[in-house]
Amino acid sequence: MQAVDVVSCEMLKLSGQVIWRLGSRAAVRKYSGPSATVFKTEKLDLSTNTSDKRIEQLTGDDKDNSGLVAAAFASLQDIDTPIVKKPSPKSAKTSRLAHLDGLISQATDLSTLLVVAENPVVSRRHALKMVSILSEWTSSNKVKLTDFEKDPRFLKLCRILARSTTSQTIGSLTMAEDLSTVLGITGDDEAARLITNLTLPQMIKVMKALQNKGRRSTPLLRALSHNITNQAEIIDLKKSADLLYAMAALNFPDPVLLDRICNDVIECLPSNEDKSAVVNSITTSLGLLKYRHEPVLSAITDWLHQHVAQCRATDIASAVVTLATVDYLPPSDSAQGLIQTALSLKEEEMTKSSSWLDLVFSLLILNKAKKTQLESTLQPEFIDKLLSAGEIPIPSRRKLMMIDAFLHLASPGSPRLPEDISVGVPVVYTKEKSFYVQSIMDTFKSFVSAEAFLKKDCNSGMGFLYDAEFAVDAKCHPVPLDKAENNKSVFRIAVLGLDYHDMARKSAVPLGINQLHTRLLELKGFKVLQIPYTEFSPKDKLVTRVQYIEKRLKEIVNKSGQT
Structure with missing residues (x-):
């Protein structure tokens, strides 16, 4: 095609249409091609310019224009055709994995x-x-x-x-x-x-x-x-020890498996002649699991008593700690012999000072501790030994506070625990325990609601909390607390709510430490109302909970009146 001198010729792509533009004045002419519009110029009065004539001939020739439009559409289709990309490595891998x-x-x-x-x-x-x-x-x-x-x-x-x-x-x-x-x-x-x-x-x-x-x-x-x-x-003693330790560490106290293990331990113990370490491991794990399987505890006690010569001091101490944890002392001569052996142990025989504290505290829970043993844990020299390993842990400080409180109440004039040991010891409930205690307090609103009659969230000053304190007369009528303190005809009641974590497994009874709390409160003149989760449910109707509290109060008052 020859060059155009007067006007320029260009092809523009606008909104999917092909436009031919010739000169400055144009008339629209429709063509049969789909979506095609061609602009044709009017004749210009430029006769002296031969190039203009050639342009007029070009634009007036439909056949030639049709060819140009077809070529334009062909190029347009090439432009709009999507480019097929190769799949990315990531998508290819995903496809292979799906395959x-x-x-x-x-x-x-x-x-x-x-x-x-x-x-x-x-x-x-x-x-x-x-x-x-x-x-x-x-x-x-x-x-x-x-x-x-x-x-x-x-x-x-x-x-x-x-x-x-x-x-x-x-x-x-x-x-x-x-x-x-x-x-x-x-x-x-x-x-x-x-x-x-x-x-x-x-x-x-x-x-x-x-x-x-x-x-x-x-x-x-x-x-x-x-x-x-x-x-x-049969699960032998070594396998039983491994399983129990794993279950305790993972906090997985499956009752069916625990029963199976305990029954196999009872069967295997008689054939064990000298392996006290494996028995010690089993005993310790049962304590950590708070599993009160009385037959296996009795069998272990018998074995330890019969093989006391082969046992280490730590074996005896571990057994006493476990028995105290679940508050169970078998009614047998073997159990009494085990306690006597424990009472004969010396602090020097323990591997750590904290182990001696655990043993003495456990004997206190079982109500078997000697006064000299209790006093030994409050001596400045012993406290220094505990401090030599670092700051005394909170659980150990609570144990010292309870030992101190027991000696003060049961044997006035005994040595006292240094005050700095008990300062700053946190005594708080877990979220679950707080919910349970709150349901008990909501029930008590039906009996006493005024602060003069009911005191909540009581710090015993002995290393533990008790949930409430109130007083009643012989007919279970509330009495103001300020009038009940020195009135022997009035019963001062301390409330202890016991949730799942306060009870032993297998046999749902209060743990040994909760029984010690009860004894300490009784030494302070309270009648203790224990409310275990097995007898009191926050989901029960209010009338059911009220009836339960009334029944328990009458039992406490009647029992106290008979003594």
């Missing part, structure tokens, strides 16, 4: 499932899913364990799950070794399905692994508890 999910779901036999494991992009999630499927197939006898336990592809899955950093060769690995590692670090519902394929020692190994990692996986722990309980094999 693996499909292959795993479609696998119907061992061969097709393990073929998936050969894929280089198998993730930890895929590995766990495939091992779970194998576990289900094994449980349903669809495949046998021997069919794949040494298969390199299965061992690859185990290593992915275990994230092993060792340089063990594939041939040295076994399913049992890998599964115990896998279960030790996973806590998902899928991992719990694998438990059924483990032996008793392997399941205990898993429990210990969870304890070491501090991982409290409820689905996995429940699966372990269920399968260990259903094992026909």
Whole structure:
């Protein structure tokens, strides 16, 4: 095409239309092409310029213009056609992983499932899913364990799950070794399905692994508890000690498993001749779990008394601490012999000063402590020993305060605890305990509401709180507190609410420390109204709660009137 001298020719793309612009004055002319509009110039009076004639001929020729429009549309289509981009590496990987999910779901036999494991992009999630499927197939006898336990592809899955950093060769690995590692670090519902394929020692190994990692996986722990309980094999003392310690550390007091362990301990104890350490471990864990299984505690007491020559001082002390925790002293000669052995122990025989404090405090709970033992814990020299290990922990300071209070009330004139030990000791309730106590106080509004009759949130000054204080006469009518202090015809009542954490497990009775609180309050002249959660529920109707309080008050008043 020749150059145009007078006017310029350009093609513009505006809103999907192609426009030809010739000169400054234009008339619109429609063309048959879709969405096409062509501008045609009017004839200009420029006869002396031959170039203008050529332009007029060009714009007047429909055929030529149609060709130009077609070419324009062709170029427009090229512009609007979307460019197909290659998938990003991330989306490609996602697609491959989704493809693996499909292959795993479609696998119907061992061969097709393990073929998936050969894929280089198998993730930890895929590995766990495939091992779970194998576990289900094994449980349903669809495949046998021997069919794949040494298969390199299965061992690859185990290593992915275990994230092993060792340089063990594939041939040295076994399913049992890998599964115990896998279960030790996973806590998902899928991992719990694998438990059924483990032996008793392997399941205990898993429990210990969870304890070491501090991982409290409820689905996995429940699966372990269920399968260990259903094992026909006797759980020996060492395994029992390991299980109880793990359960205490993980705060998983499954009652069915605990009963199974305790029954097996009773069966295994007679054959144990000289291993006092394992008995000590079992006893300590039962105390930490606050598990009052009276038959096993009696059996342990008998064993310790019979093998006292092989026992260390710490073995005897641990047994006394556990018995005091759950407030149980077996009614047997063995128990009395154990207490006499404990009373003969010296502070020097304990590994730590705090252990001596624990022993003396436990003997006080059992109401067996000697005055000299109690006084030894208040001596400045002993306090200095406690301080030598750092600041005295709050629980130990509370124990010292209760020992001091008991000596002051039961044996006036005894040495007193330095005041700085009891200063700043926090005495507060947990959120759950506060809710329970509040429900008790709401119930008491039906009896006494004025502050002159009821005092709430009372600090005993002895290292613990009691919930309320009020006074009643012989007919259970409220009496103002200021008139009740020195009136022997009036009963001063101290209220102690006991929630779940204040009660022993297995036998729902108050823990030893709560019984000591009761004794200390009684020494101060109170009649103590214990309200355990097993008898009083905040969810009960108000009338039911009021009737319970009335009944308990009458029992206390009538019992006091008879003595």
